[in-house]
Amino acid sequence: MDLRSKALSELRSLVELGPRFHGTSGISAATDFLRGRLTALGLDVEGHQVRTDGWDPGATALVEVTDPIVRQLTCWPMLWSGASTGQIRATLRPHGVQGLWADSMKWHKFAAVVDGTVVAYLHARDGGPAAPQPLPIGSDESVPHLAIGRIDGLQISEWLADGHEVSVRLSAECAHGGQAVSENLTVTIPGRTDTGGVLVCGHYDTFWNTPGAYDNGSGTIALLLLAEQWMQQPPARPVTITFFTAEEWHLAGSRSMVAAASDEDLDRLDYVINLDGLGRGDFLEVFIGPEAFEETVVDRVRAFAGSTRERLEIISRFPPTYGTDHAAFYAAGVPSMHFTFNDLHRLHQPDDLPNDGIAANIAWTVPLVQELVETLERPSRTPARGISLPF
Ligand SMILES: [Zn+2]
Structure with missing residues (x-):
């Protein structure tokens, strides 16, 4: 099966499980689905519970x-x-x-x-x-x-x-009360060399009112396909892949990972690549920091697009938004990038369902990320001074 058909079929399997709202049985079903797929690839899956105060939207x-x-x-x-x-x-x-x-x-x-x-x-x-x-x-x-x-x-x-x-x-x-608990899932794939390391991540939770194919079933399936590719052809450097929960809850999942990480853990990361929202279309938004790194990455993305697709409009936004998971790492000084094909009419909607446009952009993004991990060196580390998360 080609990558695009596989992306669509896996996205359908994930979305069939229903909304993946942090702390609900829907996200537990997705956790089991991901654990099953990753285990089948021969990977050890580490789960980390993320707990927040509970909240229910009501009927x-x-x-x-x-x-x-x-x-x-x-x-x-x-x-x-x-x-x-x-x-x-x-x-x-x-x-x-x-x-x-x-x-x-x-x-x-x-x-x-x-x-x-x-x-x-x-x-x-x-x-x-x-x-x-x-x-x-x-x-x-x-x-x-x-x-x-x-x-x-x-x-x-x-x-x-x-x-x-x-x-x-x-x-x-709506009702506040109790606790909402679900899991971040992490796998580590050894590289051809032992030095450095990259975190490739995205969130698999959704709002309660949406099947979340674009936001962020798309990034989730891209991570699964990347894991599969790298198990067949090891990456240049060690890669950690994390599927975050509770991104929609002010990045509770990624913030808990950063909070649990030592300075050495964070320093070992050359950079973070976050995939959130690979929607339909040819309009790619990238958020990269620090600025000198932004320049390098955007050049690579343009060159890759030039040889792999007819149309792509790229807009780079600096400084990187604090609206998704790379922000937790960027605020801790780790160079970071985030990619999205923004699909705002489907964002947090009941009709955010799988389609060919999403599958095409997943299938395009997977080799892009492979190439970045293969060729992009660790940038010089400028601490993200003055950048702090508002939550
Ligand atoms: Zn999202």
């Missing part, structure tokens, strides 16, 4: 505009949202903007107010349909926080700017 959430028109809006609770006591009737007022993903995304916020008291927040996405995201640290987790889509947010802003009173009915059944 339903509602946002219905009742004035100036009556319309129900698609909405999702943000991760760590509080619950409402039954249905709340409130009026909306603008409440500034909220930066997500290191301000890569700026979402308009509305406060839902009853008698001058804020009883809930609506978060309007900056592009695409309603999608849940984790709340920034410091959010008021005692009240509902509901994500709505960009167009609905624009409509509300327009009504408010026009002097309308905007009334809503809303509810959320």
Whole structure:
């Protein structure tokens, strides 16, 4: 079977297990699936439990505009949202903007107010349909926080700017409590030489509302296929592959790995390659640091693309975002890169299902990563001074 067909078939097998929300039986099923595949390759799999405070999204959430028109809006609770006591009737007022993903995304916020008291927040996405995201640290987790889509947010802003009173009915059944536990999985593949080492990683957890083919079944399957390739042809240097859980929970999985690592463990890593979101299309975003390393890596990626595909638009973003798992390592001073084919209309959606476009980009990324590990030397280590994670 060629790499692309294999990528699609493995992605289907993973996604059939259902959403892989940290702390649920869905992610346990995915853990077993990955452990089975890796063991079959002859690898020893190390599991590391990641524990966080528990949170449950509840069965339903509602946002219905009742004035100036009556319309129900698609909405999702943000991760760590509080619950409402039954249905709340409130009026909306603008409440500034909220930066997500290191301000890569700026979402308009509305406060839902009853008698001058804020009883809930609506978060309007900056592009695409309603999608849940984790709340920034410091959010008021005692009240509902509901994500709505960009167009609905624009409509509300327009009504408010026009002097309308905007009334809503809303509810959320979320619950804090207990503990959420799932596992990071790590395998180590010996290299042809013993010096240095590379961490290749991605998260396999999802939000609760999505099968997560693009985010991040795609990166997960790419890691599996890389493990298989390297077991057949050993890499130039030792490679550690880690499948992280709880990325969606403010990088709890990768942060726990960094917290458990000694300075020597981190120093042994030449660099980190993170794969998160290999969606459809020809638009590749890369996030690489430090800057001199960015230059080298982007050149290599361009050269590889030039000989392997007809079209590719590459945009490099510096400094690397703190929105995904390489950030935990970059903040600890390890040179890092992150690759994504951004597919924002599928992000955290029930229709994030396997397709040929994802499979094609997995099959393209696997040999790219092999080539980078083969040829990319350890960059000089400039400590990531002043870079700290906001959580
Ligand atoms: Zn992701």
